[in-house]
Amino acid sequence: MTRNTPRNTPRNTPRNTPSRNTPSRNTRNTPTNTKSGFVVKELCFSYAKKTLFERLTVSIERGEFCSVVGPNGAGKSTFVKLLARLLEPSAGEIIFRDRPLSFYRRKELAQRIAYVPQESYFALDFTVIETVLQGRHPYLKPLERYHSSDYEMARSALDRLQISKLAEKGINNISSGERQLAVIARSIVQEPSVILLDEPLNHLDLFHQQQVLTMLLELNREGVGVVLVAHDLNQAALVSQRMLVFSEGKLVEDGRPEALLRADIVQRHWGVKPLEGRHPESGKPQIFLPIS
Amino acid sequence: MRSNLGWIVLVVLLAGLSLLALAFGPAGLTLDSQILASRAPRLLLTIFAGGILALVGAALQGLLQNPLVDPYIIGSSSGAGVGVALSLLLGWTSVIGRPLFAFAGAAGALFLVYTLARMRGRMSRLSLILAGVAVSFVGSSLVMVLMVLSREQLAQIIYFLMGSTKVVFTPTKLWVFAGSAVVSLGAAGWLLSRWRSLDILSTNIEAAESLGVDTQKLTTEVFVLSALLVGVVVAFAGAISFIGLVVPHIVRFIFGPRHLKVLPASFLAGAVLLVASDLCLRGFAMATGVDLPLSVVTTLFGVPVFLYIMRRRLA
Numbered sequence: 341m342t343r344n345t346p347r348n349t350p351r352n353t354p355r356n357t358p359s360r361n362t363p364s365r366n367t368r369n370t371p372t373n374t375k376s377g378f379v380v381k382e383l384c385f386s387y388a389k390k391t392l393f394e395r396l397t398v399s400i401e402r403g404e405f406c407s408v409v410g411p412n413g414a415g416k417s418t419f420v421k422l423l424a425r426l427l428e429p430s431a432g433e434i435i436f437r438d439r440p441l442s443f444y445r446r447k448e449l450a451q452r453i454a455y456v457p458q459e460s461y462f463a464l465d466f467t468v469i470e471t472v473l474q475g476r477h478p479y480l481k482p483l484e485r486y487h488s489s490d491y492e493m494a495r496s497a498l499d500r501l502q503i504s505k506l507a508e509k510g511i512n513n514i515s516s517g518e519r520q521l522a523v524i525a526r527s528i529v530q531e532p533s534v535i536l537l538d539e540p541l542n543h544l545d546l547f548h549q550q551q552v553l554t555m556l557l558e559l560n561r562e563g564v565g566v567v568l569v570a571h572d573l574n575q576a577a578l579v580s581q582r583m584l585v586f587s588e589g590k591l592v593e594d595g596r597p598e599a600l601l602r603a604d605i606v607q608r609h610w611g612v613k614p615l616e617g618r619h620p621e622s623g624k625p626q627i628f629l630p631i632s
Numbered sequence: 633m634r635s636n637l638g639w640i641v642l643v644v645l646l647a648g649l650s651l652l653a654l655a656f657g658p659a660g661l662t663l664d665s666q667i668l669a670s671r672a673p674r675l676l677l678t679i680f681a682g683g684i685l686a687l688v689g690a691a692l693q694g695l696l697q698n699p700l701v702d703p704y705i706i707g708s709s710s711g712a713g714v715g716v717a718l719s720l721l722l723g724w725t726s727v728i729g730r731p732l733f734a735f736a737g738a739a740g741a742l743f744l745v746y747t748l749a750r751m752r753g754r755m756s757r758l759s760l761i762l763a764g765v766a767v768s769f770v771g772s773s774l775v776m777v778l779m780v781l782s783r784e785q786l787a788q789i790i791y792f793l794m795g796s797t798k799v800v801f802t803p804t805k806l807w808v809f810a811g812s813a814v815v816s817l818g819a820a821g822w823l824l825s826r827w828r829s830l831d832i833l834s835t836n837i838e839a840a841e842s843l844g845v846d847t848q849k850l851t852t853e854v855f856v857l858s859a860l861l862v863g864v865v866v867a868f869a870g871a872i873s874f875i876g877l878v879v880p881h882i883v884r885f886i887f888g889p890r891h892l893k894v895l896p897a898s899f900l901a902g903a904v905l906l907v908a909s910d911l912c913l914r915g916f917a918m919a920t921g922v923d924l925p926l927s928v929v930t931t932l933f934g935v936p937v938f939l940y941i942m943r944r945r946l947a
Contacts, residue, residue: 426838450844457839463697464834464889474832478844482825485892523839530843 377402377534377565378423383432385422392418392589395432400582402437402533405556405566407576407597410586411610416569417458419586420536423567424455437533450478454527456537460519462511468522469494469507475529490529497525500555501548517543524552534565541575553579574626577601578619585609601625635893638886642900649907650675656911658918673801673809678910679903680813681797681869684820686902688858689876690883690894691823694830695854696757699941702877706764708859710771711741712866716792717778720785731808731867738863741767742856755851794925795872797910812864819857820899826850827891834889873927874934875902881941909933 383396392415400406400423408416421427422434425441434441437452444452454475462471472494473486480486498504501521506514511522520543527535535556541549557579560566570576576583577597585593585600587609593600606627607613614627653675654668688703696705704710715737719730748763749755779789801809829845837847865872879902880894887893909929917923 421838424838424842426841446841446846447844450842453842455839455842457836460835460839462835463699464694464831464884466831466834466889470831470890471835474828474835474843477828477832480828482828526843 377404377436379435380423381433381435383422383434384430385418385427386430393422393429394589396589396591398584398591398594400565400567403560403563403565404582405560405580406568406582406584407580408567408569408584408586409571409573409576410592413588414586415589416586417538419584420455420538420567420569424453424536425449426455447478450530450532452533454530454532454535456520456524456527456535456540458538458540458542459516460523462519465510465512467508468503468511468514468518469498471511471522472497472525472529475526478530493529494525497528498522500528501525501551515543517545517548520544521548521552524555528555528559532564534567535559536567536569538569539571540568541570541572549575573601573606574619577624577626578622598625601627603627635887638897639900642897642904645904646679646900646907649904649911650679653678653907653911653914656914673806674797674799674910675907676813677799677809677868678797678906680816681795681865681872682875682902682904682906682909683899684816684861684865684902685872685876686879686883686898686905687820687823687895688861689902690880690891690898691826691830691854692858692876693880694833694891694894695851696761697834698761699881700877701761702874703858703862704768704871704873704876705761706855706859706862707741707745707767707771708738708862709866709871710768710775711737711739711744712863713737713789713793713871714741714771714774714778715867716870717775717782717785717789720788721778721782731805731812734867735863737771738859738866741771742859742863745859746852746855749855754848755855757851760851760855791925792870794927795870795930796923796925797869797906798923799868809868812868816861816864819861820895823854823857824892824895826854827895830854830891831889870925871927872906872930874930874938875905878934878937878941879905882937905930905933 378400380396380398383393384391385393408419410416418427422429425434425444436444441449469491473490475497476486476490476493495504495507498507501524503518503521503525506518506522511519514522520540524537524540537556541552544552553575556566556568566580568576568580580597583593583595583597583600584591585605592609593605602625603614603616612629614629617626617628618624619626654671655662657667657671685703689701692703692706693699693701712734715733715735716730718737719733724730724733745760745763745767746755748766749759751759775789775793779786782789799805829840829850832840832843832845833847833850841847880898883894883897883901887897906926909926912929913924913926
């Protein structure tokens with residue numbers, strides 16, 4: 341699966357690094373930007389007893405690799421679910437590619453936005469290749485069967501993640517990490533323009549973490565936007581061009597990882613003061629927890 | 633390979649058993665046009681009832697992600713039971729009166745479950761099961777009340793509620809059945825067209841939606857079509873138990889989990905099983921002079937298979 345029109349748009353402009361008291365940063369990049377992938381306008385969302393987002397405004401550009409980080413309960417997962425239209429906002433709206441998200445039919449949206457949940461379960465024991473093939477659903481009519489090109493695409497996605505040997509195994513007979521890789525492969529065969537991933541590396545060993553992050557970077561170079569919810573700030577800083585920090589339902593920081601991965605900012609939002617350092621290969625900032 | 637063999641076995645079994653059902657009678661194995669005309673409608677109803685119940689069972693197990701779901705969980709058979717008991721109480725038992733009452737009861741139960749299951753404009757799978765179970769209990773209670781009120785017809789109601797394809801087909805009734813069967817097969821085709829969405833629904837709801845499945849629409853479609861199909865079956869053949877619960881499991885064991893195969897194979901396997909059960913009953917009736925309802929045989933077959941499946945799942 342290749343794309344002919346690379347749309348990687350690294351951000352050249354340095355971002356500000358607002359404090360908790362200056363959320364006005366949220367109004368950057370707002371509406372009418374025709375290049376925007378997502379434009380979130382005055383978004384409100386509440387769970388039964390808890391208001392999470394109140395007039396949240398932010399935009400994510402096309403082809404951007406954006407990580408979403410924050411302490412537990414900050415609203416990261418809810419944010420990506422709203423972007424995937426898996427939850428409905430109580431007020432405000434989300435524009436995707438110049439059209440309100442609610443105007444898209446489900447299949448139309450699935451051709452453009454893929455979503456990888458934190459965990460997946462399967463009630464029926466499909467094989468891995470059958471599971472990956474389901475990613476072609478948005479392109480097929482109700483009674484249409486999978487074509488040989490769909491099988492090729494599914495196999496190539498498995499190749500890319502180096503799990504071809506699992507193709508004929510039952511999806512419930514492999515490890516949770518392998519299952520997560522199959523779900524990521526399924527999202528690739530959707531040929532989306534944006535992939536939203538909710539902590540996809542949770543169950544993966546180091547080898548597969550590297551595999552997935554490298555693949556996300558490759559996809560991004562091919563023009564696919566990536567929104568990655570992550571707990572590991574170091575990994576997020578290594579791969580993303582932009583970092584959104586959420587805390588208690590508010591977007592409290594928005595900027596380049598180089599500017600945000602600082603001890604004072606981490607302490608402000610996570611309540612721990614880490615040690616600062618640099619990645620020996622890329623030179624990007626990294627943090628380390630002092631444990632003694 | 634296994635699935636190709638499975639198709640052949642099912643088709644051969646259905647053809648063989650159907651021939652046997654047409655030829656088998658008190659005079660041994662005979663086939664002439666008069667016998668055919670009298671036995672063919674019963675055979676067609678048996679094939680239709682077994683096939684539809686198993687297909688609906690497979691679709692509902694796929695939709696509700698629950699292997700223990702059977703077509704009666706959505707309450708429409710219970711509604712049909714109320715309709716039949718009411719028709720007997722009122723004495724409206726003409727050739728099409730009883731099926732009409734049964735179908736009206738099923739449609740009423742469908743409306744009730746649909747209304748109860750929708751919360752804030754959405755229908756979840758859990759609310760559907762809960763509403764279905766609640767309406768089933770209410771229906772059973774109403775049937776009890778009607779049975780007490782119409783004591784003379786008690787045996788008839790019980791017999792009907794346990795299923796039978798030994799139906800006297802007048803020309804009018806035959807036309808009504810033929811029309812219902814054609815519409816029902818159309819509805820079954822509609823369910824089949826949702827095979828991939830049902831496949832995808834075996835994963836998280838959120839993942840299914842992100843793959844382009846409109847889960848709300850799918851839930852409503854499968855629920856309404858299933859309830860109507862069960863209503864039609866119960867209206868003509870009563871409530872035959874266990875076919876819809878057990879057959880899809882046997883089929884998945886042979887054909888794998890894809891609904892493109894599971895739905896039509898369940899239809900065939902359900903038909904095979906019910907034709908075989910009906911043959912057993914006819915043999916038993918000839919030997920003893922006692923007509924047993926179909927659920928006796930389907931339950932005797934279904935319970936061991938059901939226990940086997942439960943043990944396998946728990947192992």
